[in-house]
Amino acid sequence: MISPRNHAASPIGKNGRWQDGLRAVRFGAAGRHGVRPSFRISRFAFFFLALLFVLSPALPGEPAAPPPRARISVRGAGWWGNIQQVRTINQVLDAHRGPTVNANEIEDIAFLLLSYFVDDGYLRPKLDIRVTAPDGAKDSYSCDETFDLDLPRDLLAAEVRFEITRGRRYHLKHLSFTGLTALPESDARALFLPTTAWVGFSPPYSVNTFKHSISALLDELRQRGHAQAAIDASGLLIDHSTGHVTAEIKITPGPIWKVRSITINDPQTAIDTAELQKLAGRPWSQWWQQDLSEQTRQIYFRHGYPDIQLRLEHTSGAITGSAGMSSMSLRSEPARESSSAGDAVPVSVTLHVTPGPQVRIGKISLVGDRHTRAATVRRRIRPREGDLLNPVLLENARYRIAQLGVFDEVNLATAPEGASVRDVTFAVKEAPRHQASLLLGWGSYEELRGGIELRSNNLIGIADQTRLQFVQSMKSTSGDLNLTLPEHLIRSVSTAIRLYGLHREEVAFDREEYGAAITFRRFFGRSRYDTSIGYSYEYLLNKNSTVETYTGQDDRSLAASIKLSVGRDRRDNPLLPRRGWHWLIQSETASQTLGGDANYQKYRFTASYHTTWKRIRWIHAGIDFGLIEPIAGDTPAALPLNKLYFPGGQSSIRGYQEGEAAPYAPDGASYLGANIYALMNLELEQALTENWSAVLFYDLLTDKAKLAADPGYEWLHSLGIGIRYRTILGPLRLEYGRNLNPRPNDPKGTLHLSIGFPF
Structure with missing residues (x-):
């Protein structure tokens, strides 16, 4: 940023330091051009009071002692890894667990730990479990990646210590592709590498991660129109002595399926669907089916048919299939007629449409607006009573209401179902009218800065938002009062009124x-x-x-x-x-x-x-x-x-x-x-x-x-x-x-x- 700026949090400064106690003598920013001592007792008082506010508990009496909880610890994952694993365990277990854990809970934790390290490339970890009973008796159990763990069903432990021996970490050292013609090898290889991999980096190998990568590669091929693509990853060699994994992936892409024609079968209406023909000539895939479904729905929504149902049929050579568009799932058997990979397979698509009744909007209601004027909210609702019911326009209205910023929730409902005239209800839940927040930050020049921010909603009932902010740093003092009026004076235009003050070195x-x-x-x-x-x-x-x-x-x-x-x-x-x-x-x-x-x-x-x-x-x-x-x-x-x-x-x-x-x-x-x-x-x-x-x-x-x-x-x-x-x-x-x-x-x-x- 370039100085000057007129906001409180802009970090600047040079030689400012607090020297001692209440005197708070601060040497100014003149630097080599001269020293300008000044006293800033108010700044010391500000940070001192802010510290007291944050650290001192607001309690009328002594807090109740927390109930005892079973102690769980992890060793062997590194100091930071141990902390992360304990944190995950605490999130999985009930936060209000008692002073002991039982056998089922111990087995769940063991399975969680072993699964984590196996997925991270440690294919042969070992886990030692040391338990301490409530009476002080100690016992130990162990298991490996096979999870062969048999605990006594009546086991109760007041303390459990999990000691993990990770063993060798396996890496996908060599990866090769054969038959990969549908996409660049770099794109395919990227599906097997983590997003933070360096050049020449060998990613950790695990069965689940490798299967996920194979699935992602298959999805990429099918998205490009290779509906019959197949992948053979059986050529997998694992060297347990070095942890090196070699994978040879054989790809049979098959021919590209392309949509040749699109037929819309709607015996009930005469709606013009010619714009859907632009989808012809594209590769056939699950994503193409989703595009066809969405664009068809948009057309019928505009004509007031919110209950439209779709069923798709396709014909490709000797293959015939159908799918309900609600599930968007389509699987094809291998083609009975061979086709070379270089030839495109034409696909003819028939979309059967059941429009349902044409629906108009009845009464538009608004509930939950206790402090917000109804006119302010209704200004955001473009559809009117008597209009054709378009779910997209109603959803846009719901979104525009939420943009006012004074509601925690905005829900939309239409009723009764199946009727040709339906009432629309927008149910809102207003956000708290008043909020206070402490601010704390650091900048290279201003160094430590803190403050308080007060926010109020609907002070005058027009979805107005008022923000009062005070910020104090080692080099600046600022105050800022903002009043925002969303689309009140001019349609689609928000208005902001601001008062501010700034003192800064x-x-x-x-x-x-x-x-x-x-x-x-x-x-x-x-x-x-x-x-x-x-x-x-x-x-x-x-x-x-x-x-x-x-x-x-x-x-x-x-x-x-x-x-x-x-x-x-x-x-x-x-x-x-x-x-x-x-x-x-x-x-x-x-x-x-x-x-x-x-x-x-x-x-x-x-x-x-x-x-x-x-x-x-x-x-x-x-x-x-x-x-x-x-x-x-x-x-x-x-x-x-x-x-x-x-x-x-x-x-x-x-x-x-x-x-x-x-x-x-x-x-x-x-x-x-x-x-x-x-x-x-x-x-x-x-x-x-x-x-x-x-x-x-x-x-x-x-x-x-x-x-x-x-x-x-x-x-x-x-x-x-x-x-x-x-x-x-x-x-x-x-x-x-x-x-x-x-x-x-x-x-x-x-x-x-x-x-x-x-x-």
Whole structure:
């Protein structure tokens, strides 16, 4: 990210430290440009009270002692593996189990452990079970992968210890294919390798995993139209002395089945189904049958036939089959007439349709909306009473109601069944009106930060959502009040009203901002365009600045501006993208005619692209461009310092802390805020395990200030490595960026710990 930003959780900072106790003397971010001591007793009090709130139990008296439970432990799986296995055992067993476990429970645990290690490639594990009875008597039992375990039926144990001896781990060392012509060998081989396999990696071998891979290969062949494909995996050699497994897979793909014709048999209606003919000429497969079924249902739904039933028949040479489309299951015997693998087998399809009655909507009812105005919910329901009943449109209405964000559940029902007129009922369950959450986070610059967030729903009964957030970090204090009105003022357009305040130590000055804004946003779901327009009024103040500024440049200003944005997001997962792209264009125009005293135009363009390389590697690329210029007739001195760019940080060029990559003044002793910058990020990410990955990155930044004495554009390069752990909030990142061409006072490199994808 590029500073400045107007939100509370943006991580920045440099030399801030708390020194001792209640004095909380903190040395500011002036760094080598001077020390600015300041007292922040309120920050110490904030974290102290927050710690008490989290750690101190809210209890009126002494808690009751938990009931005794049987002790279960695992040894032999490694310290972390032991912990994971015990956790799994606790999840499987009843959480309220008593002080003992019986023979059946012990056998279940033994089977669970042995199955886990056999599936992980340890084909011959041994398990020793040491039990301690309630009276202290000890006994032991053992079993292996055959699970030959015979426990006394009256056995009760207060403590059980499972000691696993994993033995040799087996690996699929050699894998070869014969007769594979329907798909590239690399695609077939990928079905036998885990998603985190390195080049030349031999995956662990187990019977179940191997069978699953064979089944996946067969499904892939049939999806491509090879309905009679067969696989022979009998050529499997296991060397128990080395653990090496050799597999030779013989594939008989058979001919490709292609749909030659589609006939719709509907004696009841005359609905036009010509659009289904576009499915002819495609390979015949179970997936093709699902496509035909879904598209046929969509046609009849539009004409008010929600009870449609389908039955499919196909003819291919001497083969005839039929299937009810509800089960979508179809098996064919081998062809009685031989056909070479190179010839396509024509398939003629007949779809028998039983439409059922044509249905219209009767009464539309809404139940459960205690605090939400009915008009707010009904505005989301497009179908009207008397319309043809289209289940797809009703489901879309249910989804749109759920998008209001104030309901935990939204259910849809129609009644009575079989009638030609049916009433529609939307039953909602409202979410709690008031919620409070504690916030805790870490950023490489701001370091520790925490706060509280209060949320309220339906304060005025129009599905409005109010959020009040206070965040305190080592370098910033912020407050944010948001009121969101979904599609209330304008159809399909949500309205957001925001009040905010921010005090933050930048690398070269203290930022203080207060503002109000109103924004109208519309999201186009099908194309995934996101657009917004808004008006903001901000009071901008900078203190203790070491930035070289223009003569006469004010340290405070009022910015009244119109903000526009348009973007499109086609990433598979915005929090953890693996493939896809996105772009965003933003503009901000401030003018005295809008009510402030600042005149400028500010633009920003960001884009990213993500692609997968051999399933376990990903390439990420991002660009970020920003420009701010005074409106014609004004001088650069009219630009507020708070609106200039100070690049650097964990989401910018990673060899620097946030703000440290800003251009220097000619004397090299103070920063200049950049008027223009361009940033490029390139990453190669390699999966290590299911959740861990390593990354190699390169960042390039060029920026420029518009002072007359500014020497011009400078180019900064950072190269680095990092490790990431996948979480539900995005990747937890530990990265080190090394500066390839540091300026005289730049750091050699910077270590960042943060959460969230960098671009």
